[in-house]
Amino acid sequence: MIEVAQLRKEYGDLVAVGGVSFTAETGAIFGLLGPNGAGKTTTIGCISGLLEPTAGTVRVRGHDVVREGTRAKASLGVVPQEIALYEDLSAGENVRFWGQAYGLGGSKLRARMTDVLEITGLLDRADDRVDQFSGGMKRRLNFACGIVHEPQVLLLDEPTVGVDPQSRVRLLDLVREQANQGVCVLYTTHYMEEAQSMCDRLAIIDHGHIIAQGSLEELQAQMGERDLVRVSGSFDENDLRRVFSRDEDVEVVTVDDAQATLSVRQASSKLPTLLAALTRADSEVRDITVSQPSLESLFIKLTGKELRE
Amino acid sequence: MRFLLATVVKDLIRRRRDPIALLLWTGIPLAIGGLIFLAFGGDDAGPSGRLLVADQDHTVLSALLTGAYQQGPLAEIIEVEVVELEEGHERIDAGEASGLLIIPEGFSAAVLESEPFEISLVRNPAQRIVPGIIEESLSLVVESTFYLQRLFGEPLDVIVGTQPDDANVVPDSTVASVSVAFDQIVDRTRPYLFPPVIELETTSPGGDEEGFDFARLFFPSMLFMALLFMAQGLSEDIWRERSQGTLRRVIATPQRVATFLVGKLLAGAMLMLVVIGLGLIAGRWVFGIELHGLPMALVWTTFAGMMLLAMMVLVQLFASSERTGNILTGAAIFPLAMLGGSFFPFEAMPDWLASVGRYTPNGWALTKLNQVFAGELPALDLLQSIAAVALVIVVFVWLSMRRIRGRFAHS
Numbered sequence: 001m002i003e004v005a006q007l008r009k010e011y012g013d014l015v016a017v018g019g020v021s022f023t024a025e026t027g028a029i030f031g032l033l034g035p036n037g038a039g040k041t042t043t044i045g046c047i048s049g050l051l052e053p054t055a056g057t058v059r060v061r062g063h064d065v066v067r068e069g070t071r072a073k074a075s076l077g078v079v080p081q082e083i084a085l086y087e088d089l090s091a092g093e094n095v096r097f098w099g100q101a102y103g104l105g106g107s108k109l110r111a112r113m114t115d116v117l118e119i120t121g122l123l124d125r126a127d128d129r130v131d132q133f134s135g136g137m138k139r140r141l142n143f144a145c146g147i148v149h150e151p152q153v154l155l156l157d158e159p160t161v162g163v164d165p166q167s168r169v170r171l172l173d174l175v176r177e178q179a180n181q182g183v184c185v186l187y188t189t190h191y192m193e194e195a196q197s198m199c200d201r202l203a204i205i206d207h208g209h210i211i212a213q214g215s216l217e218e219l220q221a222q223m224g225e226r227d228l229v230r231v232s233g234s235f236d237e238n239d240l241r242r243v244f245s246r247d248e249d250v251e252v253v254t255v256d257d258a259q260a261t262l263s264v265r266q267a268s269s270k271l272p273t274l275l276a277a278l279t280r281a282d283s284e285v286r287d288i289t290v291s292q293p294s295l296e297s298l299f300i301k302l303t304g305k306e307l308r309e
Numbered sequence: 310m311r312f313l314l315a316t317v318v319k320d321l322i323r324r325r326r327d328p329i330a331l332l333l334w335t336g337i338p339l340a341i342g343g344l345i346f347l348a349f350g351g352d353d354a355g356p357s358g359r360l361l362v363a364d365q366d367h368t369v370l371s372a373l374l375t376g377a378y379q380q381g382p383l384a385e386i387i388e389v390e391v392v393e394l395e396e397g398h399e400r401i402d403a404g405e406a407s408g409l410l411i412i413p414e415g416f417s418a419a420v421l422e423s424e425p426f427e428i429s430l431v432r433n434p435a436q437r438i439v440p441g442i443i444e445e446s447l448s449l450v451v452e453s454t455f456y457l458q459r460l461f462g463e464p465l466d467v468i469v470g471t472q473p474d475d476a477n478v479v480p481d482s483t484v485a486s487v488s489v490a491f492d493q494i495v496d497r498t499r500p501y502l503f504p505p506v507i508e509l510e511t512t513s514p515g516g517d518e519e520g521f522d523f524a525r526l527f528f529p530s531m532l533f534m535a536l537l538f539m540a541q542g543l544s545e546d547i548w549r550e551r552s553q554g555t556l557r558r559v560i561a562t563p564q565r566v567a568t569f570l571v572g573k574l575l576a577g578a579m580l581m582l583v584v585i586g587l588g589l590i591a592g593r594w595v596f597g598i599e600l601h602g603l604p605m606a607l608v609w610t611t612f613a614g615m616m617l618l619a620m621m622v623l624v625q626l627f628a629s630s631e632r633t634g635n636i637l638t639g640a641a642i643f644p645l646a647m648l649g650g651s652f653f654p655f656e657a658m659p660d661w662l663a664s665v666g667r668y669t670p671n672g673w674a675l676t677k678l679n680q681v682f683a684g685e686l687p688a689l690d691l692l693q694s695i696a697a698v699a700l701v702i703v704v705f706v707w708l709s710m711r712r713i714r715g716r717f718a719h720s
Contacts, residue, residue, distance in 0.1 A: 048561040073563040080561075084554030088323050100315035101562040129326075145558075 001026050001184050002047060002153060007056035009042050009208075016042040018208040019056070024186050024201070026152075029179045031199030032188040033295065039208040040188040041081060044157045047186065048078045060153050074102070077151030077183075081158045083138045084145075085130050091117060091141050092126035095148050102149035109148075116144040119174060136167030143171060153184045160194065172198060192296045204299055211302045220293050226251070227267035228297035231260045231278065232287040239281040250274070254304040263301055264290075312564045316572025317579070320546070324580055334542045335584050338534035341652075358407030358439030360387050363394040368417035370454070374428075375410070377450045378443075386442060401431050407439040408432050410447065420458050421466050464490040525598050526654045529678045532588055533651040533671050536581060536614040537642045543577040544621035544638060548631035551717065560714070567710045570622070574615055574702070581614035582607065601684040605691055609681055612698045613674035619705035620670065626712040650675045674698075 002024040009017040017039040024030035032040050045051035047058050049065045049072065058065045063072035085094050095116060099109045117123040120140040130138060143159060156175060160168045175198065179185050189195050195202055196216060203213035212219055237255045244250045249265040260283070264270060267290045278285055291297050324331060362375045378389045387407070392400070397409040409431040419426035430447055432440040458465070464487045550556040559569050586607055592598045600606070621638050628634035646652045648665065649672030655663040666672040677694055680686035686694075 050557055050560050070563045073561065076561065078558065078561040080554055080558060082554040084558040086319065086323065086555060087553065088326050089319065093319070093322060097315055097319050098558070098562075101312055101559065101564055103311065103563070105311055 001061065002030070002186055003057075003059040004043070004047065005057050007043065007046055007058060008054045009039075009046055009051060010054045015208050017046070020203075020205065020208070020210050021056075022203045022210065022213055024153075024184050026184045027179060027182045028200040029175065029185040029187050029198055031195040031202040032186065032205055033190070033192065033195040033199075033202055033299075034188075034205035035190055038190075038205045040190075040205060041157055042208075043205070044078075044155050044186070044188060048076060048155055049073050075152045077146045077149065077154045079143050079146035079154070079156045079159050081161065083142045085138060085141060087131040088129065090127050090129050091122050091133070091144075094130060094141060095144055098145040099148040102151075104149055112148050112150070116148050119177075120144040121170065134164075135162055136164045139163045139167055139171060140174075143174060147178065151183065154178055154186070156185060156187045158188055158190070160189070160191070192294065192299075196295055202295070204295070204302065206299075206303050212298065216295075219295060219298055222298055224265065224293075226263045226265050226293060226301075228253075228291040228293075228300060229262040229264050229267050229274065230289045230291070231262065231283075231285055232258065233260075233278075233284040234258065235260050235283045236281065240278075240283060243277050243281040247277070250277075253301055261300060261304075263297075313568050313572045313575070316569055317576045320573055320576035321579065324576070330542055331580065331584075334538040335535050335588075337538055338531050341531075341534065357386050357388070358433075358443070359405070360389050360443055361392045361397040361400060361406045361409045362389055363392055363397045363409065363411045365394065365414045366412050366416040367414075370417040370420055371412045374412060374416075374450055374454065377453075378446070383442075383446055386439065398431070401433060404433060404435055406433060408443045410443075420454060421462065423458060423462070460494055461491065464494075525600075525682075526656055528592050528598050528600075529675055529682060530651050530654050532585055532610060532678070533613075533649070533675050534646055535584060535588065536610065536617055537646050537651055537671060539577070539581055539584065540614060540617040540621045541635075541638045541642050543573075543580070543618055544625045545631070545635060546573065547622055547625050548634060552631070556713065556717075565710075566713050567706055570706050570709055570713075574619055574622070574706070577618045578611050578615040581618075582611045585610045585614070600682050602681045602686075605686075605688070606678055606681045609674070609678060609691060609695065612695050613671070613678070616674070616698045616701050616705070617671060619702045619709070623705050623709050623712070626709050626717050645669050645671050648672065670701075 004023070005021050007017055007020045008015070020039070020043055022030065022032075032043060034040050042051065046053045047060065047065060049069050052066060058072075060072040061075050063075075065072040086097070089097070092113060095113045096109065099105075099112060104112060113126075114123065117126050120143060122137060122141055122144065125133070125137070130141065133141065139159065139162075143156075146156075147154065154175075159175070160171055163171065172194070175185060175187065179200075187195075187199060189198075199216070201213070201215050202219060203210045204219070205211070212222060214222075234257060235255055240255050240260060241252050244252055244262070249270065251263040253261040253263050255261070262274070264274065267274070271288070271290075275285060275288075360378055364371050364375060375389055375391070378384065378387050390406070392409075394411060397406075397411070400406050401409045409429075411429040411431070413426075413428065416426060416428065418424075428451070430444060432444065467483065467487050467490070547556070550559075560566060589600065589603050589607060593600050593603060621641070624638050624641055625634040628637050648662070649669035650658070650663070650666050651671055655666060655672075655676070658666065667676050677686060677691070681691065
């Protein structure tokens, strides 16, 4: 398991991660969901020992990554966001090198090389140089190199970025398989659908802070039965907030001159009332969209912005 | 240890798949060395040329004059060819010879009678060295002829003036009188000639050293030029490790960054070992350069190359980008090569510059290599030097490791 407590990473005045805490359990996938620049990769960097935390502690299977770095890292498998492979080596040579980096050798290494190349569908291309591979094949090989030593804790930093749909499905299956085998998986992504479908538990991170965490059900519960209503047009913020201030079923999430976002209980049945209230607030409505409760709507509710912004 | 070996093997495989780079690193110094070698005397053959002689006198003395060019060292430089005057002029105009010596009729008579006479030498204006040699040696021959006439004029006159009898035989009485005359002259001059009263002693700096061997002088410099180029080229790989993410991935493994770095240095050192080994074999057995202590030279050069590589890697790590790194290392190797005797041998530099250059890392190592080649570096001294180099490598690796962990891998 991974235990992160009050993790903080600063670069001068810039706070990349500001007091993050979470626990990822064995045999489960813990998702770290957040937009680009939220602090996901920095958190992964601190857990993998690549970065030294400014404050806080990170433990991997009980070993502090700063004080017992070698022990902690020995049980870690890291699949970095960028494809970290030797393009001038073959797939087999890459897997062999990274296996040796984790102390494997001899027949065990050979057996593991065959296993991981087979499960990633690259066994028949084992002798081909990586620079002849497609992006999806490189992603799969990147994953193979991360699991060749059978890690008990697996860190996956946005492993599906830029991957074709077929390879993506295959990769996600592989990740799920790892968790089923008892591996503790920490999975970062900015794809909401991926997080929803893959993760047993989730933490939503923004600006270096975790703004919500729990199981998918727990997070959705934070939204209650509320839908997210996005209205385009022209608005006066004060009038809008005044109109909805006494309505417990409506909460103004964000509002600017051209767009308002409202959190509304059972929005579909309240649309006529909503439109009437907007008219009373001297708003001009050009478009209206209703979204069911989701991680994205929760993210918008919590941060006032969309996940992909 | 396993990871160290894995890193070495990994880098060697990668290098094997990029032979062009290896060829460039070794080819450039070879090309530069070859050009300098050719430009400054790599050709062992001395100057040579052809002297055309238009002998219109056809006497014993005129034959003696041209014969002077067909004996001793001059014969190795100058090939004499007797031609008719007209042909001689045509061939000189066509640039086919270095000079045309014209001996007009009456030469012998004039010499014997001590009368002024003129012989002509036409030089090829397109050539400088050989016509100069011909002219200088001709003036010596003419001078010698004058003294010969002074000493042996009388008997020579007898020889030239004697008419053979019907059987084309010089009378015995004439031969006997000429012999006696020669003998008396030699007896009179013996105190001055045997032994000569003036002795000429020729010495050259360096006592009993062998003659100037340009190849031997430039060969070690060429080796170090190759090492510098290789060190620069190999050091760039640290940027490749960073840009392709493998450096960060290594840091995330339980292995030490230092092991990874040393593995890379060892791989580089092994390539240098092979290149320098081939260079030494070629130098000694293909080009016949006199080199001593080849195994020691190989070990020393490899260690020195590893030190240069570690230094270049450190320079790369302090650069803000790969481009800057290449500019910085490029800016470092050219002054090092120039100053450290890798471009021009120390022997070809002004003394003050050479003494400064010997303090550069490659200059210091090159000086040691020259001592090894000359058989002047005891094994103990070599071991001490290797220990010093190893210490410098350790310091460079430590600094590099700190730099990688501190900023390089993350920025």
